[in-house]
Amino acid sequence: MTAQTSTDALHRFSRKHIPWLYYIRRPLVSLSSFACILIYAFLLPDKTTVSTFIFYLNLYAFLAILLGWSVVILTDSDKSEYAKMLVAFFLLFMLGLLFYRFSGADWARLVHFFFNFPIMQGSWHVLFRGLRTTLILSACSFFSCVFVGLVIAVIRSFNHRSINLLITIYVDVFRSIPVIVLMVVLFFAFPFLGIFLNSYLTTFTALTLSYGAYTAETFRAGMETVSSGQVEAARSLGLSHWKTLQKITIPQAIPIVIPVLTGNMIAMMKDTAIASIVATPELLKSARELYTAKTSPTPLICAAIIFLAVLLPMVRLVNHMETRLQKSGPHY
């Protein structure tokens, strides 16, 4: 069957079974519906001119038609890439336009309040001091949680039932309690016990305990990928439990564990922002203080930008590592 006849057959086939989809996709129909959509967009009523019900009805109907039309075109494999990109641009543009017109926001004030340059200039050095605290706290907590996780993983490898039970209890408890709850309890409830932890210690302890549990699970998963046959071979050669861990299990677990650990570190850096609740002078807290002092949300935006600037590259790095790991091939 030549290509030509097979396409014909396919067209006959699709015409027989899904006629309406075929007709909708004809270029004429697409263009005319595009024109209709444009006209409809212009004619959409404002919130003030009609009743609320009509307004929302129109709005959602328009949205549905817009989305439906773009989906039909985008899933059409006969259309060129170029046309589809135009359609995508148009869709996003329309959505943006809708949001701009109808969300009730006062966009003129956007720059003045959110990107106020004089306030920005005054904020950066305070925010960077906060960032420094954030980074130092994250780094310290990360190292200690890796240490805790490693110790737990090693103890677990001995496979003693009762000790494993204690470890399981610890891991379950600290994976279930949200980090903010832990910080609040350590900072506000412990003083009643006579244990006064300052805000740095609270953050450090909460992050270490919490992420130590996650890291322990990560290490366990990594170590489990090393087949038990290799461990048996190593033990039957006379290698002690420690030596087996050192030479066989852990070297093979490390490449698997590193992307996850980096992901953990990213999550931990994000969670240092929670420490602002317990009065740690880190980035978010500095931003909030500036917000209160200058009654402008610009410092918050600046803090968000700093967070993104630090964390986005790391998120991309983790993505990259994960794809590379999957490509590196099977281990046996």
Place this chain on the structure above:
Amino acid sequence: MFNDYTKSRTFDDLRESAGRIPYIRQTRFLVSSCIVLLLYAAILFSMPGDGFLIRGVLTLFVALLIAWSLVVITDEMRSESLKIATVFSALVLLIFLFLRFNVTNSDEIVELFFNIEVIKKAWPYLVLGFKTTIALAFWAALLSTVIGLTLAVFRSFNNKVLNFFIIAYVDFFRAIPIIVLLMLIYYGLPFLNIRLSAFASGVLGLGLNSGAYVSEIFRAGFLSVSKGQIEASRALGMTPWQTIQKVALPQAFKSVIPPLVGNYVASAKDTALCSSISIIELLKAGTAQQSLNANPSPLIFVTVMYLILFVPLTRLCGYIEVKMKKTERKVNV
């Protein structure tokens, strides 16, 4: 070469129970250091309760105790019962030390932390907080599923323009801390005359963040259905809708459910963050009641509630993951 071995002295060594093990692990060292530690503890107990010096000495003792216990626990030659005895004695010793050097009286602790009266007073407020948490978790999950599914579907069109924006969305919301996002929405949007209630802000923030992860999960689910099977079913004459319904969806389902449930549980835990934007959810209820009554019992109660809620849920997630893996029939076709 094969019969080049000499009859080694190993078995003679073993008969004499000799052999070189590191000094730390030898029994005589462990026993003597144990005695030293116990003496140290006895001295500690008889020392005065206050002062800066005592804290340093106490921390040193705790560190040594933990190190000694670790040496015993990680020794492969020692029996399991010895190790569990060590762990328990160390824990008991630590508890005794704590009770001895604590400022608070030991019977005060019950009154402070497990005060039934205070909890009874705080109860209606706590119940309100609990209901709010459940509502937050539910609506955020709903929003995130809608967002995530939409994004994943549009991602599957493989359109460069759409992909760019979708990837930007996902990276943005994976990088920004949820608490920063919540504050931006709650404190920032009113400046634009967008006035959302605190509850709506919470749902929006949680939903936007979780939506990014959900879209990645659905995308992985879509990709997990091998293209070959779709082609085969279309070649058999099935319509696109039938293909989706009978072939793609059941398989994507299997790979989507475990991480999705995990995501919902994680999102539910994140509702605790909403306490920072004055939503009266469980944590906020606990802290508010604690300040009101000057008694930490409500907060402890709230912590226990979180444990009761989330330990089973986390275990459930693990169970679902295992079950889905078991029913996965991987055939090389």
Place this chain on the structure above:
Amino acid sequence: MDPIIKVNELHKSFKDLHVLRGISIEVQRSEVVSFIGRSGSGKSTLLRCINRLEEPTGGEIFIDGVDIHEPYIDINKVRAEIGMVFQSFNLFPHMTAIENIMLAPVCVRKISRQEAKERGMTLLNKVGLADKADEFPEKLSGGQRQRVAIARALAMQPQIMFFDEPTSALDPEMVGEVLDVMALMASEGMTMLIVSHEMGFIREAADRVLFLEEGKILEEGSPDQIFNQPQHQITRDFLGKVL
């Protein structure tokens, strides 16, 4: 001469499954003993109990007169004297062939890396793989991997070698090269315990054959006796299927 291995009334249960039901054996130095039987009869379990990869639930095991279940016994030292070759090779994928072989002598026998490397190269030569010393296991064929595994076990200069179905996972054309190495070892006087289905090899190389059935030794004797004059019907049925 005292037997190098002596097993007394060995029992092993896995939860409800009673796999070994009172096995008693003695193995002399330089003896080649082979275990045959149906799958599930406990042959591999027996081997793994003797070097304590599995913990027996009853009975005693003496190696060179030493009761290996005494509390003060460092089992690692015992295992250094017993080399084991597995059905699934179990080479370490993150190390080259020569590194696989060098690992244990350096870590356990504490010899220098130089000496370990020399020993390793000699062994690789002996098994015919000197040119593959720096290859990673994933690049080797099944037969080559198993030969490296044998060299790895021999690098420790053990007094006893265990073989747990060493050729069962190999393609037929590679079985011969492994069996040749094993025959060479037998001729040079190594004490060997072999679990295998290669009846031809067993008939040639083994000094004694034991037929296991349901965790007990059903029959015992020289290869000639077992293969040509089996006493029990079960033995006859089994041999009928495999020969």
